Amino acid sequence: MTHFDVLVIGTGSGNSIINHRFDGLRVAIAEEDRFGGTCLNAGCIPTKMYVYPATRAEEAADSSAVNLSTSYGSADWPALRDRIFARIDAIEADGRAYRTERQENVTVFPEHVRFTGPHSLVTASGREITADRIVIAAGSAPVVPEIPGLDPARVDAPDSPFHTSRTIMRLDSQPESVLILGSGFISAEFGHIFSGLGTRTVVAIRGDRMLPGADAAIRDRFTAEFSARHDVRPGVEAASVRVLDDGRVEVAFRATGRVPGAEVPAPLVVERVLFATGRAPASAGLSPQAAGIDTRADGRIAVDEYLRVLADGAPVPGVFALGDISSPHQLKHVANHEARVVKANLVADLDAGAPGGAPASALTPVNHKGVPAAVFSSPQVAHVGMTEEEARAAGHDVVVGTRDYGGVAYGWAMEDTTGFVKVVADRSSRLLLGAHLMGPEASMIIQPLIQAIAFDQPADEVAKGQYWIHPALPEVVENALLDLDLR
Template identity: 25%
Template structure:
């Protein structure tokens, strides 16, 4: 095996493997270094997303939704099902099969593109020298013209609630329960907590979510966050805001969680506890002090707008740099870096990155929130439209939620969109395209949307911006 490459990518998650493939497509001699090894003694490609994040969680979200539908939500359709059973082992086996299929696909893509895969723990040293330590204790050093750091992230921890892998688990452990806990506690009511809490609530657990923030989903548009909170409460999620966990005591028969809420101190007992307080960049040990790479106080690597670090020829992408920890953001950063290495003038529009919560219904957003526009003093227009007035939503029995579109009051250019409701993840992508193309709400108003479709809510929300929604009584604009 050669020890010299044009590009070495450290990490094989969505940011790393996509970067490597694009580098190879551009004719660059490329290697990927992955430290994790699977049960088959082969590199565990795909990173957090494919192995213990996006993909397995979506598999369980889908399975749990189907179970909930079969167990009690089909009678309105004239479908009666008795004695619905739950086989957690089969559900988990399906999840693992999906993960295996996708990680195997990544392996095949790397091989087909002529990319060298190296197994071991990598450390970047001065002069773009990469030392790789293998599990057997051996080590080897590789050199490259360019090194791309894409080591990803890991579940964040909090001192009052140490994870023990049994009663107290992180997001990875929450994907592997062998039985449905009767009473489940979740620390954190953000994206990860809501998705995992939803899975186990649908399967029958009583779920209590302890969120330290006083505001629910503070980064979301306030109107959409409030609507989402109402929907989740109806589904049985007990979300307690301003609940700061101060201690956790584990015994043979449960977990006692003590938290403060205002001036009061409360204790709740759970069968299992999920710690879902976000993720931290995996940068410890990734580079030496003489590498030229620097980090901020939280461990994120300093990069410029094009993901170049302060060390010449060294780049960093994905969860280890500033911005949202999203697989699609990391992947596009990887593409941008590959093309800049090849001499192209690629750049990424960080203002148009969609964010999604894969609950049911989904919550999705892109661009500015209404509170951000107010804070920035932007004169704007807003239009909302409920799914309850959409024929396809009514026919499907999925009428909760709304679409909200924000645009500039003078130019009419779309500034943001926020959705809670059926197919929100897919609907918001229509607005991603619109914002990227500098479209106005009038552009959306003049388009023909298929009928009956969920996407008509986007059309009607665009019309509502100017008080022109067809299937809703329009209130006079102030």
């Protein structure tokens, strides 16, 4: 049995915790997959590197709205893929080499680990390890639905037509056709990527609208616009799959019952099937029950406000968790924030001496106020804070402001007819409660609204207390704030 002062499970945001402060300690890192986590290797970064050319391709395919005659031919998929992953794989390799070759006090276990007790684990190869302090940052994994005819072992396997985001971007050639199952942000982004680049793309959704959990106005308008640009089949799910002799997949459908009168498509034959049906915390494989660790109903590791892991409702001395495995927000920027919190609290715990010795007064609480997110699809979506429905349910005196992109000069320049900004505020406090945007560069122009929520800036002061560059696109944000009736 090998003992360490600190063990970090996972090399996404958790990998950023170990710095010079830990040079005098025996540190272990367990990573069974690629260094860098989902964001670097199969999530945020490579998808956006595909989204950008897909958006350029979509614009080139039809620029008649701005009096241009342009067209889109095809993508050099192998070159596109290699440009993206040459950069990403180099970062992954350098991160691994740094920990394994250039840090004498760090031991890397390139394999799966699971708990055998609160401070003890065993690796997949049978090696037993213990640690005084542990950071659980193992992230999440794609959810694959149970479908008759589908062997789960074939999903993401070499030469398989069944994929999650882990493998769909590393294909040797651009698929001629893709079926995407799911209605969330992963489905929306990959639907845009493949359709924009010229792949025949079908998106099957179980309900009547895309983007579950978004504000109702966003769901309605995004679904309408996305469906106008993409082949969306609402109210259905895969009833069975069958791999044909030529390697393609025949998919049969059935109604979910969630959309009255939903049209059930005839069986569809596609080259690839992408499961974009959500992600689940990768907690079960860690055997948290062997350590007595509490888990939430959805499988997340239970933590307190200081991100200390809980057992029977009390903190486990010296054990912390962060990111998708414990957080209510599956977002990289949230995981990065939580990593900073865990680092501060881990250092405080080390300074206290015995694991768990740091008093609450020495610890930093997590801050999940005003968590923003964006969907890099076509159209683009961004949001922060409460939906209108949530604000009303919480008892706020709700006031709403809405403005279309087409109502400002830059929107005229783009000939945009669908983009809009919706802001939700409390009339009595004048504070912004939420913001919901759809349209070009939504993820960028939302930033002043994120700041307003983060720092409790009254909505009318944000609108009137600063200059807004004319005729830049953020004027639509200004006008939405001015539309709020805060009298």
